[in-house]
Amino acid sequence: EDQVTQSPEALRLQEGESSSLNCSYTVSGLRGLFWYRQDPGKGPEFLFTLYSAGEEKEKERLKATLTKKESFLHITAPKPEDSATYLCAVTQGAQKLVFGQGTRLTINP
Amino acid sequence: SAVISQKPSRDICQRGTSLTIQCQVDSQVTMMFWYRQQPGQSLTLIATANQGSEATYESGFVIDKFPISRPNLTFSTLTVSNMSPEDSSIYLCSVGEANYGYTFGSGTRLTVV
Numbered sequence: 415e416d417q418v419t420q421s422p423e424a425l426r427l428q429e430g431e432s433s434s435l436n437c438s439y440t441v442s443g444l445r446g447l448f449w450y451r452q453d454p455g456k457g458p459e460f461l462f463t464l465y466s467a468g469e470e471k472e473k474e475r476l477k478a479t480l481t482k483k484e485s486f487l488h489i490t491a492p493k494p495e496d497s498a499t500y501l502c503a504v505t506q507g508a509q510k511l512v513f514g515q516g517t518r519l520t521i522n523p
Numbered sequence: 524s525a526v527i528s529q530k531p532s533r534d535i536c537q538r539g540t541s542l543t544i545q546c547q548v549d550s551q552v553t554m555m556f557w558y559r560q561q562p563g564q565s566l567t568l569i570a571t572a573n574q575g576s577e578a579t580y581e582s583g584f585v586i587d588k589f590p591i592s593r594p595n596l597t598f599s600t601l602t603v604s605n606m607s608p609e610d611s612s613i614y615l616c617s618v619g620e621a622n623y624g625y626t627f628g629s630g631t632r633l634t635v636v
Binding site for chain 1: 524529554556564565566567568571581615617620621622624625626627628629630632
């Protein structure tokens with residue numbers, strides 16, 4: 415059974431304090447690993463898709479990386495507006511997404 | 524990427540009643556997905572809806588409780604039937620595929636009293 419585990423469950427940082435979120439997965443035939451941002455009361459907002467080990471993608475203060483067992487979302491010099499829940503999801507042949515539990519990130523000014 | 528309009532955005536319903544949630548997409552899509560997000564939890568897939576065929580339900584979800592319609596390539600509905608307080612959740616629709624990514628609607632926040 416496909417599984418996605420995110421850690422930590424919650425993370426509180428000071429503004430400017432860089433850190434990383436982890437997403438470990440077990441899936442046969444990975445077709446894609448997805449990172450989403452979700453603000454309270456809203457639907458998930460797409461951030462990145464990674465398809466193969468070694469792939470990296472960046473967007474503003476965020477950088478996502480992928481290995482054969484896990485993905486990291488690195489946040490560099492975060493700002494309070496980066497506070498949100500970050501969701502990781504994987505998909506294989508069935509096209510459906512399997513989500514992790516999310517990491518609730520709080521950036522204090 | 525596709526733009527999804529989902530409604531209602533929120534509702535408060537009496538137990539034993541039903542609520543139908545609508546999703547309209549601005550382009551034709553093959554598959555639409557319906558998710559449930561219980562309070563403080565992540566997203567769980569309810570079913571996959573293809574136009575012209577019966578929806579495919581995930582383990583733990585049944586058609587009698589969550590009937591889905593998919594009348595054309597841009598529209599789908601999810602009905603939450605005979606509601607109980609345990610059905611209080613956010614319900615989301617999504618479109619996309621692995622090669623291109625997935626887009627989500629803004630969600631329907633359902634409270635059952």
